[in-house]
Amino acid sequence: MKTQFDVLRKSRDLVIKELEGLTLEQIHVIPAGFKNNIAWNVAHLVVTQQLLHYKMSGLNCLCPDDLITDFKKGTVPTKQFTEEEFDEVKELLIGLPDTLEEDFEAGIFKEFTEYPTSTGFVLSSIENAIAFNNFHEGIHYGIIRSIKKFL
Numbered sequence: 001m002k003t004q005f006d007v008l009r010k011s012r013d014l015v016i017k018e019l020e021g022l023t024l025e026q027i028h029v030i031p032a033g034f035k036n037n038i039a040w041n042v043a044h045l046v047v048t049q050q051l052l053h054y055k056m057s058g059l060n061c062l063c064p065d066d067l068i069t070d071f072k073k074g075t076v077p078t079k080q081f082t083e084e085e086f087d088e089v090k091e092l093l094i095g096l097p098d099t100l101e102e103d104f105e106a107g108i109f110k111e112f113t114e115y116p117t118s119t120g121f122v123l124s125s126i127e128n129a130i131a132f133n134n135f136h137e138g139i140h141y142g143i144i145r146s147i148k149k150f151l
Contacts, residue, residue, distance in 0.1 A: 004130045005101040008049075011137045012093050015042060018144050019090070022151070028080050031150035036077050038147050039086060041140045043071040046092045048136060052129045053100060057109045062099060063092055073118070100130075 019027070019038070027038040036044075047068050050061040061068060067089070070079060081089065103109065109126040116122045123129045 001104065001127065001130065004127075004134060005097060005104075007134045008097045008100070008130070008137065011134065011141055012045070012097060015045065015137075015141055015144060016090065016094065018141075018148060022148075024081070024083055024086065026151050027086070028077070029147075029151055030077065031147055034143075034147055034150075036143075038144050039081055039089075040071060040075075040077040041144050041147075042086075042093060043067060043081075043089050044073075044075075045137055045140055046089060046096065047071040048073065049096060049100070049133050052115070052123065052133050052136075053109070053126060056113050056115050056123065056129060057126055058111050058113070059108065062096060104130075 019042070022038065027042075030037045046063055050063050051068065051072065054061045069075075104126065112123075112125050112129065114122060114124050115129075117132060121132060123132055
């Protein structure tokens with residue numbers, strides 16, 4: 001599992017690197033042909049990881065409820081972050097992988113509610129949820145990179 005946690009941290013480092021030099025205005029642009037923006041994708045990564053790992057394990061998520069409501073699967077951008085709000089999202093993006101690894105090693109993930117993903121893959125354990133989340137993060141990293149080309 002160590003590799004899975006390392007992959008998660010690395011993918012998030014890559015996302016943070018993509019944000020360098022972008023303005024608050026730029027991260028909220030929705031280019032033609034896209035249904036969301038960079039800010040939405042970044043917040044969605046935080047929310048999805050929390051839902052797949054903590055909520056599906058019967059635990060409380062470690063991000064605010066309003067973030068979950070606004071950025072879970074099936075949502076579209078409805079709000080603009082302030083600099084301070086987006087900095088908080090970035091802090092969660094960077095810090096939560098370490099917390100996940102610590103919690104996993106501490107054995108807090110004792111149960112898991114089976115979850116069929118929209119890709120057709122059925123998650124049945126915290127271990128395959130962690131692996132699937134890394135796949136999901138890679139998809140959104142690619143979307144972020146694609147959106148950047150239109151800014």
